[in-house]
Amino acid sequence: MLRKAFLTVLFLHCLVLSLASSSSSSEEDDGSSEQEGEEHKKSHSHHWGYTDQATWGSVFTDCNGKSQSPIDINTKTAIYDDSLPSIKLEGYDLTDSPALTLLNNGHTLQLSLPRSMQIVSGFDRVYHAAQLHFHWGSVEEPGSEHTIDNVHFPAEIHVVHYNSKYANLSEAASKPDGLAVLGAFIGIGLRENENYEKILSALTDVSVEETNTEIPGFNVRHLLPNSLERFYRYTGSLTTPPCFQTVNWTMFNDTITVSRKQLAALEDTLKMEQNQLLRLNFRAPQLLYGRRVLSSFSASPAQLSPKIVPLTETDPNNPRVRASTGGLAGLSRGDILAIAFGGLFAVTLLAFSLYAYQQRKKKFQDKKRFPSECHL
Template structure:
């Protein structure tokens, strides 16, 4: 009976471990998506957010050691007072030609003229190319970077390339090629009139590969009021081909949009086979010893979360899928402990029986484990 219990536990244990070894992302992949992936596996440029682990097979950089996004652990960042302040130039496009807004199947993207520049903050001048967004849905907050494991509802990335290269295409794979300015988007009580310049026409690009023209405006207003406090680290594109070419700046101050505006971002766009384009964020990647610098004292950042309306909201929305132990982990640990205890108990029992039996019948030791079980166990 004890032996049966032992074998049963062993089987359950191995099953649980087997289940938890599959990724969290895989759990969300339906058969339909798996089929899609198999069908299109010949196209190396095809990828989606459902199975992010599959990016590695077609895009080797995605498995590198300087990947983005990351979780920013505020207590572990290094305050660097020498980080130069960021100075932007040419961001006010009021009166300029119209801008192209596009649904490219992965995000909502606004093309930017390279007259928009980061003129101070880096060794070289960086020229703007495009900005885009990452978001979740009403249940899941969808920023890519996290602060102390907490996701914000959405995130904006303004992508720039090093002016020493002729184009973003040329710069994209170079170690000093790109500089991305990122900011967290939370929910506020009021409509954000600057974001409304984009979101009011989002319906016009609801289908994949569609685009529309929008009136130019001051793009600076899409970023937080203050750009003084930021985190800095070296990382990558957060989408394939995941080139490790991005000098990342994540601002500490956040932007707010109304709940209705966030819903427009989360619910309007479609991708592929008429599926909703949402949850277009990559899971935070391992730091592998990289240093995250802060332009401000970290004691401030440790207290900054949770105090504002935005942060409180994002914390309550956080689903906890990215942090702590998953249900599978807890089950695996529980069964592991049970397994160890059973093994210990079984060993002690076997030892005791062997000793008892060797005293009474030293010639039949090979039967020692099984014989007493039929005699004495109840």
């Protein structure tokens, strides 16, 4: 009976090892293409990329400014401000609207949005939506632009809006009160995100740089966190040339999750010039230079980090992409498998020890019962 139990535990031990092995093997453009003026023309005529960020300032003077984005959000120094008005959105449900244009512009994946989408509460004026886009990395390197306590997330979404006092995004982009961007961190969960699939399912249609396609309208609100009440607020800039310092940033504390397969599609499908993969399209965090980061909520330090389900299922060795609220809910699938593996190993060792002990005991008793056999 004990031998049978030992073999059963050993089988489970091997099964967990196999699952762990398979788990490890599976793993903004902030201004739109409508950016205005001479700086905008320059950003198109001058070739820039994410590998030469240090040179941006030599061509685009605003990139040398002291109100640049993205930033690291330090939860210990963020200032709670109970006067920050709640974010209220209208017109985000585009289910019955005309098709939306999805574009690979060589820097990001961008979805054009109608001006009927609005932020109607949260700022002094109404802000119209213009476009949304994403920033991402690779399996080895998470690609969010903003960080929380120096922790990068796998990806980030930005929904760009412009002040209703201006005619369009192009006019508003260079104005001090011109833009408002809603940003959210994207993590990796265990299930596919059906809302994000409405965009990601069309990736192959825009795999080549400067190609676009149309996708059916859907409820864009579902691309943002369920709760919009907890957020950080600061003044900053576009995170790509021409780096206009005209953005009122709102970064939500809660996050969205997609499956590892969905994120891999974003990392491995789109191409930019010379047929290179479009990935690692994020700017390094910029210095604050005394700017204040406000928080719409007051919480203990343990509650200040983004509320998220596991950020990664397949990269347990990369601590930069881990952020959780504690307990098993914050562990990656690899971490959970490792714990299970360790537990089964301990059980296996214990069962083997008991088995060996029983065998020695049985042999000793047999010697006492049949002493003459010891001389054969």
